[in-house]
Amino acid sequence: MKCSPLLALLGGALLAAQAWAAPQFIPDLDITSFDGTELDANLFLPDAPPPAGGYPTVLFTNSWALDKHQYLLQAKALAEKGYLVMSYSTRGFGQSGGLVDVAGGNSLSDVSVLIDWLEANYPVGKLGMAGISYGAGLSLLGAAADPRVDAVAALSGWSDVVEGLYPNETVNLVWGTLLVNTAFQRESYIDQVWSDLRGGHNIDGVIEFAAPRSALGFADALNANGTAVLMSNNFADYLFKPNSMTDLYTLLEGPKKLLLNPGTHAVTETLGGNRGHIWATSFRWFDRYLKGEDNGIDREPKVDMTVRISNRLEQFDDFPVTQNSSHWYLHPRLTYFGNGSLRSSPYSGWRWSNEFHGGADTAAGTGIPIVSDALEGFGIPVYTYMPAINGYHAIEYQSPLQWSTLKIRGTASLELWIKPSKPEVQLQLHLYDTDALGMGRLITHAPITLHNAEVGREQKISAEFFTTSYDVPVGHRVTLAIDTEGLIYQKPADTNYEIVVPYRGSRVSRLTVPHL
Template identity: 75%
Template sequence: MKTLALPALLAAALCSLFTPVTRADPTFIADLDITSFDGTEIDANLFVPETPPPSGGYPTVLFTNSWILDKNQYLLQAAALAEDGYLVMSYSTRGFGTSGGLVDVAGDNSIADAGVLIDWLEAHYPVGKLAMAGISYGAGISLVTAARDPRVDAVAALSGWSDVIEGLYPNNTVNLVWGTILTTTAFNLEPEVDTIWHNLRTTQNIQAVEDFAAPRSALAYVGELNRNGTAVLMSNNFADYLFKPNSMTQLYSLLDGPKKLLLNPGTHAVTETLGGNDGHIWATTFRWFDRYLKGEANGIDSEPKVDMTVRISNRLEQFDDFPVTQKAKRYYLHPRLSYFNNASMKTSPYSGWGWNNDFHGGADTKAGTGIPVISDALEGFGIPVFTNMTGINGYYAIEYNSPMHWSTFKIRGTPSLEMWIKPSKPEVQLQVHLYDTDPLGWGRLITHAPITLRNLQVGQAQKISLDLFTTSYDVPPGHVVTLAIDTEGALYQKPQDRHYEIEVPYRSSRQSVLTIPHL
C-alpha cells in the first residue's frame, strides 16, 4: 500500500516501543542483492550474530515486508534478535522497495523468491531451525511459503490473511476502501491483479477470482502445514476490516501442530506496528521463536493457546482454545409497530400474529463503522466508534434492542444472525451492526458484517445467514445490545440498483435469531 497515509506512518513509528536486552553487537549488512530463480534481483539486509553458531546452526528468521514497505521495516526487531544469537534476514518482496519484478500478491514467483533466499542463507551461513515472519502482506507470504517449503519450522503471521476472498469480498460484498488502497498504492502490479480487482468490482467471472485467490490462501494448505509440523503464531485485530479475524480463527482450528492465536483491538497492522498491544505481540513472537527455533523451555507451549484482549478496556484474557466459550445467548427478533418505534430482541421465540416490518435501500444511516481506517485505528487506543442510535431506526433501517443487562455481558467470539427476509429486488445488500447502547441512546460499535445477496426470489420469504466479525467486548450493566441493520456502509461498494425494499416477516414458523457467544 504505497500511500502517504497509514502504512507510511506504520513504517515510521515501527520500532519506538521495543527495548531489547543488549548483548554482543551483531554485524549488519545493509544491502544484499540476491538473484532469484528468474534473474530478478531481490533486495535484502542481514544481521549476523557475533557469537559463534550453536552446534545445530544459527536459529534464523526471515522477515517479509508489508505491502509497499521494504526490507527496512523490521530493523529494530531484527537487531534485537541478532543480539540474542539469531541470524536475521529481511527483504523486499518483488515489486517493492528496490527489488525487481512485479507484485503478484503472494503468487508463485513471490513464494519461489522466499525459497531462493533460504537457499542463499544455507549456502553462506550455518542455518539451524528457521522461521518466517511479517506483518500483513509479509504474514500471508510467510504462511504460504511455510506450507510449500518444509524448511520453515515456525511462522509469526501478524495481521495476515488465510483467505483472500474473505479479505476483498466478504459475504459477496466488495471491500471497496481497502481494495482501492491496495490496488492504487502498488505501482508495479502484475496486470492479472488489476483484472481480478475489475472482476470483483463488476461482479463478473467470479470463478476466475476464486481461482486466483485459492493458491494464495493458507486455508488451501492446511494439510501441508500439518504434515510439516509448522509452529504457527497468528495475530489479528478486531477492527481490521481488511483481514478480519474470522478466517484466521478458522485456520487456527484446523491446525494440528503447535499454534497460538492473538486477538487484539485496533485495525490492520496498526496494533502490531505501534507497540504491539502494549508490547505483548512482539514479546510473544520472540518467545515463540525462542521455543521453536532455539528449543528453549520457556513455557509458551504449555500456556493457554488464545490471548484475547477486550475491546476498549484493552484487558488481556487467556483461553485454552478457540472458540473460547460454548455459552451463547439466543435473541429472537420481534417486530416494531411503525417506523417511529424500535423493534425488540427477546430470549423467547415470536409467537404472535403474523406481522411484517420493512426498511429500504437508497440512503445510509448513522449505523456504521466510523471514518474508514481512522476510526478503526483509534479503537486500538481505547477510543470506540460512537453513534446516536436515534438516527438509525426508520424508513432506511431497522433497530432491535435486547432487554437491559443487569450485569456485565461479556461477548467473546463470533456472533451470528439467521434472518427471514422478503426482498423486492433480486440483489440487495445488508449492513449488519451490533451496538452497546447506553440509557441515553448512545451506541458503541461492538462488531459488524456486510452481506450482498444476489439471485434472490423476489417477493418470497427466504432465510439468510451470516457470521459477524469475531469480537471481544464487555457490555456494562444498565446497557442493552442493539442489532441495527441498514443497506449501505462507507467501507463497501453499493449495489448498482440501490432502490429496493426489504420486508421482515415474523411468524412462529419463521424465527429470526441473533446468537451471541459469551462467558
C-alpha cells in the first residue's frame, strides 16, 4: 500500500512527539504508613503504556538529612527510559512525619507500605530500590525484608553499623556527631546509644541496637530472595568504609556487582559518580534485572576498582582481586630521630624495644576531616612531610625502595606487638607513599583502641586498614607511621601513656600488603 508524502510526514511527526514526550511528574504525594505516619513522596510516570509484565519500577530512598527531591535528575532519566519511579522522604526527614529511627523497624515497614501503594495504583513489574548513604542502607535492609525487591543499587552504604561508628572499638567522633546533630526529629533512644558509645557504657546494648540495622547479618535473606545487589563505596569514606561492604559482597550468592572508587562518603556519587560511571552502571544494572535487557552487565567482571590519584578504572572477576601480597616485618629504630624499617625477613638481632608516647597529635593523619577526603575524589591526596612527624609521639617504618610500581589492591593488615602503660590506649595506623624528598601521600589508614589492655604486658594486636587501590611509583617507599591521635576519632580520656614495641624472635610484628 502506498502512503502519501503528507501522511508519512504526519506519521513521522507523531512518532517523534511520542519519542520525546516527557514523563508525567506528580510532585507531591502523601502516603499513610502502617502507623498513621504521613510519608511525603513524588512520582514519575512514563508517557507510554506499561509492558505486559508492568512497569519496571524504582523506589529511591533519601540520604541522611535530605528528602524526596534528592534524585530528581536520576528519576526523570529513568522515567524517560520507561521506568515508574517514586522518591520519598524517610520518616523524620523532609516533610514526612514520624521520627528518625536509623533504618529501624518503622522505616522498614514504610518500605513495604510504599510498595503496596505502588502496586495498588499502578501496574508494577519488577521493582528495585536505590539510594545514597542512608538510602543505600535502607535499600539493602528493605530488600532483605521484602522479597518483592528484585534489585538494589546501594551507593555509599553500610552493612555494619558498629564498624561505621565504632571501627576497631574507636569512636568515630566527627561523623557520629554530624549524623546525630542533623537528625532533628529523631527517636530519643538514638541519643542514648550515641551517649553510651562515646562513654564506653553498655556496648552490648549498642551492638543490640546495630544488629537489625546491619545488612551483613541478612545476607541469607538477600540470597533467598534472589536479589540482584550492586554496591558502590569510596576509599576515603571514613564513615562507611568499604571493608564491611566487601565482607557482604563475599557472602552474596546471587547477581552482584561491586564498585570501589576514590573520594569520600556520598560526595563521589553526588558529584557525578566517578566520571559518571557509578550512575551509568546502576542504570545498566536496573536495565538488566528490572527491564530484562540483555546488556551484558551480568557477564562482565564483577568488581570495578578505580585507582586512586590516577582515577584509572580496572575490572576484576571477584573480590579479593588478588592473592598476591608482600609481608614486611618491623625492625627497630635506633633513636627518636630515626625510622625503623620494613624488611622481607623477621628481626633476629639483639633483644630490642622502641617506645612512643600519647599526649599529642603529629603530622601523620588523614587531613582536614571531610574536606580532604572529598578532594581525593578529584585526585588531590593528603600530603605529609614525613620528617616532620614527631618521633617522641609516633614511630615510622620504611620499606625498601620500590624498583617497580607497587600496585596495592585490597585490604592491608598489621600484626603489632605492644606493651602499653595504661589500660586504655589508641593507635592511629597510616600507610604512606613516600618520595625521595620525604613527602608522603596517604595510601590508607585505620584506628584501633584498646579499652582493657593488660598494663605492662606484651600483647599482639591486629587491624585491617581501609580497603584501597593505589600505585606506589618506582623510586618511592611505603612508610608505616603510627601515632596515638587522629582528628576524626575520639581520644581516650587519659592520653598520658607510653607504647613500647618489642623486637625479638617471639615478638614478630608484620605488615601485609596485597598487590597485583
